[in-house]
Amino acid sequence: xxxxxxxxxxxxxxxxxxxxxxxxxxxxxxxxxxxxxxxxxxxxxxxxxxxxxxxxxxxxxxxxxxxxxxxxxxxxxxxxxxxxxxxxxxxxxxxxxxxxxxxxxxxxxxxxxxxxxxxxxxxxxxxxxxxxxxxxxxxxxxxxxxxxxxxxxxxxxxxxxxxxxxxxxxxxxxxxxxxxxxxxxxxxxxxxxxxxxxxxxxxxxxxxxxxxxxxxxxxxxxxxxxxxxxxxxxxxxxxxxxxxxxxxxxxxxxxxxxxxxxxxxxxxxxxxxxxxxxxxxxxxxxxxxxxxxxxxxxxxxxxxxxxxxxxxxxxxxxxxxxxxxxxxxxxxxxxxxxxxxxxxxxxxxxxxxxxxxxxxxxxxxxxxxxxxxxxxxxxxxxxxxxxxxxxxxxxxxxxxxxxxxxxxxxxxxxxxxxxxxxxxxxxxxxxxxxxxxxxxxxxxxxxxxxxxxxxxxxxxxxxxxxxxxxxxxxxxxxxxxxxxxxxxxxxxxxxxxxxxxxxxxxxxxxxxxxxxxxxxxxxxxxxxxxxxxxxxxxxxxxxxxxxxxxxxxxxxxxxxxxxxxxxxxxxxxxxxxxxxxxxxxxxxxxxxxxxxxxxxxxxxxxxxxxxxxxxxxxxxxxxxxxxxxxxxxxxxxxxxxxxxxxxxxxxxxxxxxxxxxxxxxxxxxxxxxxxxxxxxxxxxxxxxxxxxxxxxxxxxxxxxxxxxxxxxxxxxxxxxxxxxxxxxxxxxxxxxxxxxxxxxxxxxxxxxxxxxxxxxxxxxxxxxxxxxxxxxxxxxxxxxxxxxxxxxxxxxxxxxxxxxxxxxxxxxxxxxxxxxxxxxxxxxxxxxxxxxxxxxxxxxxxxxxxxxxxxxxxxxxxxxxxxxxxxxxxxxxxxxxxxxxxxxxxxxxxxxxxxxxxxxxxxxxxxxxxxxxxxxxxxxxxxxxxxxxxxxxxxxxxxxxxxxxxxxxxxxxxxxxxxxxxxxxxxxxxx
Numbered sequence: 024x025x026x027x028x029x030x031x032x033x034x035x036x037x038x039x040x041x042x043x044x045x046x047x048x049x050x051x052x053x054x055x056x057x058x059x060x061x062x063x064x065x066x067x068x069x070x071x072x073x074x075x076x077x078x079x080x081x082x083x084x085x086x087x088x089x090x091x092x093x094x095x096x097x098x099x100x101x102x103x104x105x106x107x108x109x110x111x112x113x114x115x116x117x118x119x120x121x122x123x124x125x126x127x128x129x130x131x132x133x134x135x136x137x138x139x140x141x142x143x144x145x146x147x148x149x150x151x152x153x154x155x156x157x158x159x160x161x162x163x164x165x166x167x168x169x170x171x172x173x174x175x176x177x178x179x180x181x182x183x184x185x186x187x188x189x190x191x192x193x194x195x196x197x198x199x200x201x202x203x204x205x206x207x208x209x210x211x212x213x214x215x216x217x218x219x220x221x222x223x224x225x226x227x228x229x230x231x232x233x234x235x236x237x238x239x240x241x242x243x244x245x246x247x248x249x250x251x252x253x254x255x256x257x258x259x260x261x262x263x264x265x266x267x268x269x270x271x272x273x274x275x276x277x278x279x280x281x282x283x284x285x286x287x288x289x290x291x292x293x294x295x296x297x298x299x300x301x302x303x304x305x306x307x308x309x310x311x312x313x314x315x316x317x318x319x320x321x322x323x324x325x326x327x328x329x330x331x332x333x334x335x336x337x338x339x340x341x342x343x344x345x346x347x348x349x350x351x352x353x354x355x356x357x358x359x360x361x362x363x364x365x366x367x368x369x370x371x372x373x374x375x376x377x378x379x380x381x382x383x384x385x386x387x388x389x390x391x392x393x394x395x396x397x398x399x400x401x402x403x404x405x406x407x408x409x410x411x412x413x414x415x416x417x418x419x420x421x422x423x424x425x426x427x428x429x430x431x432x433x434x435x436x437x438x439x440x441x442x443x444x445x446x447x448x449x450x451x452x453x454x455x456x457x458x459x460x461x462x463x464x465x466x467x468x469x470x471x472x473x474x475x476x477x478x479x480x481x482x483x484x485x486x487x488x489x490x491x492x493x494x495x496x497x498x499x500x501x502x503x504x505x506x507x508x509x510x511x512x513x514x515x516x517x518x519x520x521x522x523x524x525x526x527x528x529x530x531x532x533x534x535x536x537x538x539x540x541x542x543x544x545x546x547x548x549x550x551x552x553x554x555x556x557x558x559x560x561x562x563x564x565x566x567x568x569x570x571x572x573x574x575x576x577x578x579x580x581x582x583x584x585x586x587x588x589x590x591x592x593x594x595x596x597x598x599x600x601x602x603x604x605x606x607x608x609x610x611x612x613x614x615x616x617x618x619x620x621x622x623x624x625x626x627x628x629x630x631x632x633x634x635x636x637x638x639x640x641x642x643x644x645x646x647x648x649x650x651x652x653x654x655x656x657x658x659x660x661x662x663x664x665x666x667x668x669x670x671x672x673x674x675x676x677x678x679x680x681x682x683x684x685x686x687x688x689x690x691x692x693x694x695x696x697x698x699x700x701x702x703x704x705x706x707x708x709x710x711x712x713x714x715x716x717x718x719x720x721x722x723x724x725x726x727x728x729x730x731x732x733x734x735x736x737x738x739x740x741x742x743x744x745x746x747x748x749x750x751x752x753x754x755x756x757x758x759x760x761x762x763x764x765x766x767x768x769x770x771x772x773x774x775x776x777x778x779x780x781x782x783x784x785x786x787x788x789x790x791x792x793x794x795x796x797x798x799x800x801x802x803x804x805x806x807x808x809x810x811x812x813x814x815x816x817x818x819x820x821x822x823x824x825x826x827x828x829x830x831x832x833x834x835x836x837x838x839x840x841x842x843x844x845x846x847x848x849x850x851x852x853x854x855x856x857x858x859x860x861x862x863x864x865x866x867x868x869x870x871x872x873x874x875x876x877x878x879x880x881x882x883x884x885x886x887x888x889x890x891x892x893x894x895x896x897x898x899x900x901x902x903x904x905x906x907x908x909x910x911x912x913x914x915x916x917x918x919x920x921x922x923x924x925x926x927x928x929x930x931x932x933x934x935x936x937x938x939x940x941x942x943x944x945x946x947x948x949x950x951x952x953x954x955x956x957x958x959x960x961x962x963x964x965x966x967x968x969x970x971x972x973x974x975x976x977x978x979x980x981x982x983x984x985x986x987x988x989x990x991x992x993x994x995x996x997x998x
Contacts, residue, residue, distance in 0.1 A: 066095060066129070066319055067102045069122040071141055073134040074110040074270050078288055082133050082156045082308035089312020095319055110242060110270055112136060112212075119144035129153065131315055133308075134266050135215040139163050142179065151324050154181035155311030156304060158215030158264045160329055170679045172328035180318065180327035182311060184302050186264045186287035187335065188222045191300045192230060194337075195259055195285060198297070199351050206235040206252030206260045208245055208275060210267035219263040219287070245271035249278035258349050262286040264301070272296075281348045292340035292365060297347075299338045306334040338363035359490040382635035384418030384425075390638050391426040393446040395465070396457035396478075397585045398434035402611050403457055406478045406627035408731065410455070413631025419638065434561055434589040436460060436531065443468040453637050455630075456500075458585050459485045459534035466495055473643045476500030477630035478623060480534035480583055482648050496644035499637070501630040501651045503621040505538065505583065505608040510619040511545040513656065514578065514606055516674040517617060517663075521577040523552045524606075527568050527594070529586035530557040538582040538608065564590040565597070572601040581607040583620065604666055610657040616666070618657040626651050696731040698955045703738040703766055705949070706759040708778070710771035711747040713901035714924040715816075715938040719770055719791045722942025723949070730950050738953065747874060747902060749773065756781045766952060768945065769813075771898050772798045772847035779811060786958050789813030790945030791938060793847040793896070795963050804963040812952075812961040814944040816896075816936040818851050819969050820858045823893060823921055823934050828862065830989040834890040834917070838867040840880055840900055840907065848897035855895055877903045881910035891917035891983075894925070896935060904928040908977075917983035923970050926997050931978035931985065934971040941966035970994045 070086065072079050083105065087097060095101040106122065108115035119140035122130050130152045132141040138154040142165035145152055154160070160183045161169035168174030195202060207223065209216040220236065227234040235255050237248035245268055252260055260279050262268055268275065269288055276284055276295045289299035310332050318324055339361045344351045358364055364372045384390070396403055411421065419425045428451060432438035439461055446454050447469045454469055456462050457478040462485045465474050474497060479485060482502040488494025515521065524546060528535035543553040554574050558567040564587055572579065579598050581587055587594060588609075595614035598605045608620035629651030637643050658678050663670055697703070707723070709716050720742070732738055743759075745752035756777050759767055767787045769775040775789040775798055787810055792798060795815055801807025804815075827834055837859070841852035852868055859866040867887050871880035877899065885892060894900055894907060901922055908929020911918035920926075923935035944966055952958050972995040978985045990996060 067127045068129045069104045069127045070131045071106045071137040073137045078304045081305040085305040085308020086312035089309040090316045093316020115140040148178035152179045153315045159218040162214045162218045177325035180324035182332040204233045206257035208248040209265045216265040242271040246274040246278045249275045260284045281346045289336045292338045297343040303334045303336040337361045340365040341367045391451045393428040393451040393454045396431045402623045406623040409624035409627025413628040417635045439464045474498035475634045481537045484533040484537040491648040499643040499646040503626040505620040525571045525576040525579045526555045528584045535582045535584040568594045578604045610655045616662040697737045704764045705766045706741045706764040707768040708774045709744040710773040711898045711902045718938035719942030722939040723946040726943045726946025787811045797850040809959040815965045830986045836865045838884045838889045838892045842899040851895040878906045881907045885914040885916045894920045896922035915982040926972040932973045936966045937968040937970045940968045
C-alpha cells in the first residue's frame with residue numbers, strides 16, 4: 024500500500040509541476056510579440072525534450088547551434104521555450120498539447136517519445152514540427168513512410184538516426200571472438216527500441232549468438248532487469264537507443280558487475296561501459312537545427328526528404344575490461360579508429376572532429392591554394408563544388424579573400440609529378456589534391472607545402488600513412504571508401520543467378536587495387552567469382568573492356584578508377600552491346616543498372632574544415648585524416664527492362680532501405696545546375712541598345728560565367744536588338760518562339776510586354792524593367808503570370824528628391840521628358856509627379872514619342888523657365904540621352920538624371936539603380952529557372968543597389984555648382 028501511495032504521490036507531483044510550468048510558459052503566448060505595426064519582430068519556438076540525459080542535452084545544444092547558423096539567435100530574434108518531461112509520458116503529452124496551442128512559429132522534438140507526443144498534439148498541422156534524435160521515424164506511427172522519403176505529413180520534417188546495431192555486435196565479436204550469449208534491456212513501449220531489438224535478433228541469429236531479452240517499463244525497473252540477465256549467464260549487455268534505459272545507465276552498469284556493457288548511444292564510456300558506437304548527437308542536433316532554421320526562413324516542410332543521418336562516433340574504455348569476465352581484448356585497428364580512447368590507466372585520447380564553425384577566415388587576410396587533379400569529369404566537379412561551398416561557410420571565398428590556382432594532368436600519369444613540382448615551387452599556402460594517383464605522387468613530390476586531399480578511396484592504400492592518426496606529417500584529408508558489402512548484397516538480390524563478375528581497373532592506382540581486393544573478398548562470401556582485367560593507361564581501356572566482356576560474364580563492375588572513368592561512355596557502350604548489366608561505385612553517372620557509392624559533393628565538403636585549419640596555421644601532422652562516405656544507391660529501371668532483367672520485391676525493398684539508410688541529408692546537398700540535361704536555347708531581347716542595357720547584359724554574362732553551367736553544353740545565348748522598332752521587336756519574339764527557344768530574356772518593358780502577348784508557356788525572365796506589375800506581368804511581386812519572373816529597377820524617386828531638397832533647395836520648378844508609348848515611362852512620370860507634389864516641387868513634363876522628336880522635345884522642355892531638368896529613365900531617353908544633354912548645354916539648364924550611367928553622356932549628377940548588378944541578379948534568376956525551379960514560384964525582386972555619379976566639368980558647362988558635401992556622398996566622380 025505504501026508503495027502504491029508513493030507512486031500516486033509522485034504522479035500527482037509531476038502533473039502539478041507540469042501544469043504549473045505550462046501556466047507559466049503560456050504567459051508569453053498571451054503577451055504581444057508584435058511591433059506597433061503588427062509585424063512580428065521575433066520568432067517563437069518550443070522544444071520538447073523527453074528527459075534530462077546527456078545525449079538529449081547534446082542534441083538540444085546542437086539544435087540551437089544549427090539555428091544560430093541560419094541566423095536565428097536566442098535573445099535577439101528568437102524566443103525559445105524548452106519543455107522537459109523528465110521521462111514521464113503523461114507529462115510529455117500535457118506539455119505537447121500546450122506547445123501545439125501556444126501560438127509558436129515552430130515546434131521541435133527530441134527523441135522518439137517526444138516526436139510521438141508532439142505529433143499527436145499537433146494533428147491539425149497548424150504549427151510546423153521538426154524532429155531529431157529519432158531512431159526510425161517510420162516506426163513511430165505518426166504517418167511517415169518507410170519507403171518514400173517525401174511521404175510524410177506536410178507540416179512535419181526531420182531526420183532519423185538509425186543506430187549502427189550490426190556494427191556494435193561486430194565490434195563485440197572482434198573484442199571477444201568466442202562470445203555466445205548477449206543480454207539486452209529495453210522498454211517495449213518505445214517504438215525506437217522495438218525496431219532495434221528486431222534488428223538485433225536477426226543479427227545475432229546470423230552470428231550464432233543467443234540474445235537474452237529483459238524488459239523494463241520504467242527507469243526504476245532497469246536495475247532488476249539487468250540483474251536478471253546476469254543471472255542467466257550473459258557474457259555482455261547491450262543497451263539499445265532506449266531513453267528509459269539510458270536514463271538509468273548507471274544503475275544498469277552497477278547491476279552488470281564484471282559483465283561488460285556496450286551501447287549504440289554515445290557518450291557513456293565515462294560512466295563505465297566498454298564502448299559506444301553510434302551517432303555524434305550534437306552533430307545530429309545541429310543538422311536538425313539547420314533544417315529548423317531553413318523552415319523558419321521559408322522552406323516548406325513538405326519538400327524535406329526524411330532520411331537517415333548518422334555521423335558515426337566510436338568511443339572505447341579499456342578500463343571496463345580490468346576485471347571483466349571472459350576473454351576480452353581490444354584490437355589495434357579498433358583502438359586507432361576510435362574517436363575517444365581511454366586506456367587501462369585512465370589516459371584519455373580524443374580525436375573528435377572539432378566544431379568546424381571555429382575555423383573562420385581571419386578578417387583582412389588573403390589566402391592562396393592550388394588545386395591539382397587528374398582530369399575534369401562530373402564527379403570531380405561535384406567534389407570541388409562541395410569543397411568551395413564548405414570553404415565559403417567558413418569565410419574563405421574565391422574572388423574575395425581566396426586565390427585559387429588550378430591544374431590537371433590531362434588524364435596522364437606522367438603529367439602528375441611535374442604539375443605538383445610546379446605548385447610546390449610556387450607561393451601558394453596549401454596544395455589540395457584530388458584523386459588517388461595525385462595523392463600518391465604528392466607523398467613524394469611535395470616537400471615545401473602542406474597537402475590536403477579529397478576524392479580518394481583509401482588514403483592508407485595510397486601511401487598517406489599507417490593509420491588515420493599516424494600519417495605523413497605534411498598532409499591530411501578525406502577518404503571515401505565505397506560500401507562494397509552493400510553493393511554485393513544488392514547485386515545478388517538483383518541478379519540471383521550471378522556467378523561471374525568482371526572488373527576493369529588500372530593496377531597502378533592504389534584506390535582501384537584496394538576496391539577490387541575488398542570486392543573480391545565480399546564476392547567470395549557469396550560464392551561469386553571475380554574476373555579482372557587491367558589497363559595501364561587510357562589508350563588500353565577500350566581493348567581491355569572488349570577482352571573482359573568476352574569472358575563469359577554475368578555482369579561487369581567498374582571501380583572508382585580514374586583511368587577507366589576517362590573513357591566511361593565508350594566502356595559503358597561496349598558493356599551494353601554485350602548485353603551485360605553494368606554495376607559501379609559512383610551513383611552520379613548514368614548508364615549502369617546499379618550504382619552504390621559515395622556522394623562526392625560531401626567528400627569535398629568534408630575536406631573544407633581540414634583545409635581551413637591548415638590555412639589558419641595548424642600543423643597537418645596534428646590533424647587526423649577522416650573518412651567521409653555519404654553513400655547512396657541508384658537503380659536504372661530502363662536498363663533493367665532493356666536487358667530483360669526481372670526485378671524482385673526483395674530487391675526493391677532492399678534498395679529503398681539502402682537509399683533511406685545510406686543517404687545523409689545535408690543543407691548543402693549538391694544540386695544539379697541543369698537537371699534537364701538539355702542545352703538551353705536562350706534568346707536575350709533588347710528593345711534598344713543603350714548604356715543601361717549594355718551594363719545589364721554584362722551582368723547577366725558574369726552570373727552565367729560564375730555558375731557551374733558551361734556555354735555550348737548547358738546553354739546557348741542569342742542576342743537580338745529591335746533598335747527601338749516595335750515591329751522588329753514583334754518579329755524577334757516570333758522568331759525566338761518559332762526556333763523553340765527554351766527561355767526568353769526581355770531587357771526592357773516593351774520587350775517583356777511583347778513576349779507576354781506572344782506566349783504564356785515559354786519561360787520569360789525580365790530585367791531592366793521599372794515596374795513589372797504596371798507592365799502587366801502580375802498583380803504583385805509574388806502573384807504573377809505563371810511563366811514570368813525577373814528583376815525590377817524601380818525608380819529612386821524619394822532618394823533623388825532628398826538630394827534636391829538637401830543640396831539644391833533652389834530647384835523648385837523642374838522638368839522631365841517621358842514617352843507615352845512606354846508603359847514604364849508613363850508610370851514613372853506619374854509617380855514622379857505625385858512625389859514632387861507631396862514635397863511642394865513643381866514638375867513640368869513634355870511627352871516625346873520617338874528618337875526623331877527627342878532634340879526638339881528637350882529644347883521645348885528647357886524653354887519653360889525651369890530651375891533644372893531631372894530626367895526619368897526609359898528606353899527612349901537612355902538611347903538618346905546625348906540629345907537631352909546637348910539641349911541642356913545650349914540652354915544652360917542644370918541636368919540631373921535618375922539613370923545611373925548618364926553622367927558619361929552629359930548629366931552633372933546621376934542617381935539610379937546599378938544596371939550591372941541588376942543584370943547579375945537577372946542572370947541568377949535565369950539560373951534558378953534552368954536549375955528546375957518552378958518559375959511561377961520565383962517572386963519578382965528589385966535590384967537592391969542604388970549608385971550615384973557626378974561630373975564637375977559637366978556641371979560647369981551647364982552653369983551649375985555641385986556642393987562639396989554632395990560630392991562626398993557620390994560613389995563615382997567622373998573627372
